[in-house]
Amino acid sequence: MIDPRLIREEPDRVRAAQAKRGLSDEVVDRAISADETRRAAIAEYERLRAEQKSLGKQIPQAAPEEKAALLEQTKELAARVKAAESAQSEAEDLWRSTLMEIPNVAADEAPAGGEDDYRVIETIGTAPQFDFEPRDHVELGQMLGAIDLERGAKVSGSRFYFLTGIGAQLELALVMMAMDQARNAGFTQMIAPALVKPRAMEGTGFLGQAADDVYKIEDQDLYLVGTSEVPLAAYHSDEILDASSLPLRYAAFSSCFRKEAGSHGKDTRGIFRVHWFDKVEMFVYTTVEESYAEHLRLLAWEKEFLDKLELHYRVIDVAAGDLGTSAQRKYDCEAWIASQGRFRELTSTSNCTDFQTRRLDTRGRFADGSIGPVATLNGTLCSINRPIIALLETHQQADGSVKVPKALQPYLGGLDLIKPPT
Incomplete structure (x- = not known):
């Protein structure tokens, strides 16, 4: 698997390497998109987890008349956290599987072309x-x-x-x-x-x-x-x-x-x-x-x-x-x-x-x-x-x-x- 930083920092280098091998560079665009989706999913999951922890701290200190509403809110939030965790996992899998499609970046010194271009x-x-x-x-x-x-x-x-x-x-x-x-x-x-x-x-x-x-x-x-x-x-x-x-x-x-x-x-x-x-x-x-x-x-x-x-x-x-x-x-x-x-x-x-x-x-x-x-x-x-x-x-x-x-x-x-x- 190539270094993920190449996709984020040097996508044109990866595209050029794909072309040198005679391969399409569309997988590079898919990898960039998958990485963006993955990072957004991670951020959403972490945001919801932080909200869940904050809410959990409020319940013991809440007045009796407020606890029922907070508990209901906690239940709803737990479902959203679980969904976000699943979305994060799916995004991670897609990101990894897309990266796995990309071959190693050929050396600059390697000739371009196929079998007969040595x-x-x-x-x-x-x-x-x-x-x-x-x-x-x-x-x-x-x-x-x-x-x-x-x-x-x-x-x-x-x-x-x-x-x-x-x-x-x-x-x-x-x-x-x-x-x-x-x-x-x-x-x-x-x-x-x-x-x-x-x-x-x-x-x-x-x-x-x-x-x-x-x-x-x-x-x-x-x-x-x-x-x-x-x-x-x-x-x-x-x-x-x-x-x-x-x-x-x-x-x-x-x-x-x-x-x-x-x-x-x-x-x-x-x-x-x-x-x-x-x-x-x-x-x-x-x-x-x-x-x-x-x-x-x-x-x-x-x-x-x-x-x-x-x-x-x-x-x-x-x-x-x-x-x-x-x-x-x-x-x-x-x-x-x-x-x-x-x-x-x-x-x-x-x-x-x-x-x-x-x-x-x-x-x-x-x-x-x-x-x-x-x-x-x-x-x-x-x-x-x-x-x-x-x-x-x-x-x-x-x-x-x-x-x-x-x-x-x-x-x-x-x-x-x-x-x-x-």
Whole structure:
């Protein structure tokens, strides 16, 4: 939820941010109106309560002939107070629900526009060159006994898969390398639940524009998460953190589930866009002022991981219309996928400033004794399926074997070349 003061003091800034995302600004006008109604309702309730208290003090001192009239007046006033309290509650609910419709205010630096309006910040390495016709990850996965799509579809349906043999080993190796890097960088390692209550989903902004991608457990108040950002953001909900302990950095492994609504016909081949995958996610609580520098640190850790995999990739500044509800700014790292001849997203990092913590009531107690909102940030260190795609296609050899990057070799028992089984 955005800072309510922005609606009162800088509504034009919020309108400009809506336009930058390609959204209507009518919700800003509704929020202003709801705030005015709410404040008027609060004032009326407090006025009537004061009158009720004053009247209550008069009754014991009133003459007998006056008490009956005062008691009748008290009864009537009590009904008005009750009605005013109800009106105040309704106005508060409307104000909050309207605020919840407004996404985080995009950074001034974020490009305006939608998915295709990103800005390329840098490109690392060069695209792999082959003196043979390169195979895609599906063919390589079959040759290596690493990916079984046919049985995945048989057991679970389209966009599901089995990782088998060296494919399963690759996942475990990538997870361990990511977790080791995170631990060495000072992150607390965690295994996060993949099922959460509605408040966690709503608090992180995944029941708004992203709701169509979320799996809900029927007849239960539980959702399957699409990222461990959700349980990690809710981890400190309703808590006041000691600001001197910030930043708090967590790295969580979890399974992730996404309906991929709206992607019909896109990336149907292979394991690029799937309904289930495993992921190591970085998550940070820090001050709002420090969040901007922390965002660059998260990006640096993502780049470090991709460098270890010896991939050709680029970093983009995501346009405002593609940020998602919670993010103020987002960077994606996109790796070169040889079979497609283009860059595709592997990792992403977002600064959500105080948007999620306001929704989840996570605050900090600062050195001067004040209590106020803190910021959250998230960053994908390794979503397992896509790095496997990039590894296989980038490091493939003419005979279908795949070179193992040096940094990954210790996690595969020293294996330096993955060969098709004989």
